[in-house]
Amino acid sequence: MSEDTLGFALQAISFDDLEGWKDDDPSGLFEAMEACRRQINEIKPYRTGSLGLTAQDLLPLLEAAQCENLSSAADARAFFQSHCRPFRIRRTDSNPGFVTAFYEPEIMVSAVADAEYRFPFYRRPDDLVDLDEGNRPASLPDSYVFGRLNGSRIEAYPDRRSIDEGSLAGRGLEIAWAKSKIDVFFVHVQGAARLRYLDGTIGRITYAAKAGHPFSAIGKLLIERGEIERSEISMQAIRRWLGAHPRQVDDILWHNRSYIFFREVPTTDLNAGPVAAAKVPLIPGRSLAIDRLIHTFGFPFFIRSENLVHLDDGKPFARLMLALDTGSAIVGPARGDIFTGSGDQAGELAGTVRHDADFAILLPNAAAARFA
Numbered sequence: 001m002s003e004d005t006l007g008f009a010l011q012a013i014s015f016d017d018l019e020g021w022k023d024d025d026p027s028g029l030f031e032a033m034e035a036c037r038r039q040i041n042e043i044k045p046y047r048t049g050s051l052g053l054t055a056q057d058l059l060p061l062l063e064a065a066q067c068e069n070l071s072s073a074a075d076a077r078a079f080f081q082s083h084c085r086p087f088r089i090r091r092t093d094s095n096p097g098f099v100t101a102f103y104e105p106e107i108m109v110s111a112v113a114d115a116e117y118r119f120p121f122y123r124r125p126d127d128l129v130d131l132d133e134g135n136r137p138a139s140l141p142d143s144y145v146f147g148r149l150n151g152s153r154i155e156a157y158p159d160r161r162s163i164d165e166g167s168l169a170g171r172g173l174e175i176a177w178a179k180s181k182i183d184v185f186f187v188h189v190q191g192a193a194r195l196r197y198l199d200g201t202i203g204r205i206t207y208a209a210k211a212g213h214p215f216s217a218i219g220k221l222l223i224e225r226g227e228i229e230r231s232e233i234s235m236q237a238i239r240r241w242l243g244a245h246p247r248q249v250d251d252i253l254w255h256n257r258s259y260i261f262f263r264e265v266p267t268t269d270l271n272a273g274p275v276a277a278a279k280v281p282l283i284p285g286r287s288l289a290i291d292r293l294i295h296t297f298g299f300p301f302f303i304r305s306e307n308l309v310h311l312d313d314g315k316p317f318a319r320l321m322l323a324l325d326t327g328s329a330i331v332g333p334a335r336g337d338i339f340t341g342s343g344d345q346a347g348e349l350a351g352t353v354r355h356d357a358d359f360a361i362l363l364p365n366a367a368a369a370r371f372a
Helices: 027-041 055-064 075-084 161-163 181-190 218-224 235-244 247-254 344-350 363-370
Strands: 006-012 083-092 099-104 106-110 120-124 128-130 144-149 153-157 174-178 194-198 202-210 260-265 287-289 300-305 319-324 334-342 354-364
Touching: 006 128, 006 153, 006 363, 027 055, 027 075, 055 075, 055 354, 055 363, 075 083, 083 363, 099 181, 099 194, 099 300, 099 344, 120 260, 128 218, 161 247, 174 181, 174 194, 174 202, 181 235, 181 247, 218 235, 218 247, 235 247, 235 344, 300 334, 319 334, 319 354, 334 344, 354 363
Parallel strands: 099 334, 106 194, 287 319
Antiparallel strands: 006 083, 083 354, 099 354, 106 174, 120 174, 128 144, 144 153, 194 202, 202 260, 287 334, 300 319, 300 354
């Protein structure tokens, strides 16, 4: 594809051009890289994005990482410098890249519904089908990757309002029930959660599928309505507004027609991050959600944001990260979502990340030769 078709271009640069690279310690990425290698070789290769980078392009880097015996941050940087070449992602509209952040919430839930715990997390329904060019009806735009099989006909799946009003009730799809519709909504936004049951046990859920409707940011809606100043928007500010306006909660939440379904995952190691779209546990501060229609999971990205300072004790954010997740709101070549960890503290860090950022992708040497 041409630069005009893609909407961006890759500009070959040197590691010296990556401001902050010499101070970074990417040694924490190697365990996740090995997990990506096993996923590709033993289970299923990652889908190729429109940029054209394949899982086979990535494998030489992952296989070389197996043989490394790192003793320092300098060793880790030297590994990437030896096996990769950096390319700046340059948008054709000249706009900068942009990062937000996400985390794994912990929510108190009940295994049964009652008057207090009445807002469910749903499993994937059996009438939800994946859509592609072969079965997508003409009535649904290309952005719909899921639909409902109704007899022999495929149609749009019920949206958030319809589901909230009971369209899935009575089908045995409930995993657990929460106290707050707002909490459930924000778990949908994050895509995963720890569930703390009333008996003290802890479960985990992660993204399984979605109803198919486009994601619509409720923060943008509140800005447009003059309810929150653009400069003040954050997850915390949105939560405060919803808490102060209970009669308007449904109207605001239903603006986002997208609805997420979950699956339960093992909780054998709660110190590990949640397993996300790349089927690899996320690493706090080192995992990035990207637009998987463009990029391919497992590739390293160096992200620098001059004004994002609260994640690194007042210093500009500058880290090598792995593309291990995606999300409905993550759209574009230089758009990313940084995973900050699990629990309330991680949520406080994630909620205020809305910053311009520079994006560079590190390509294994053989693949880099094609783009250079």
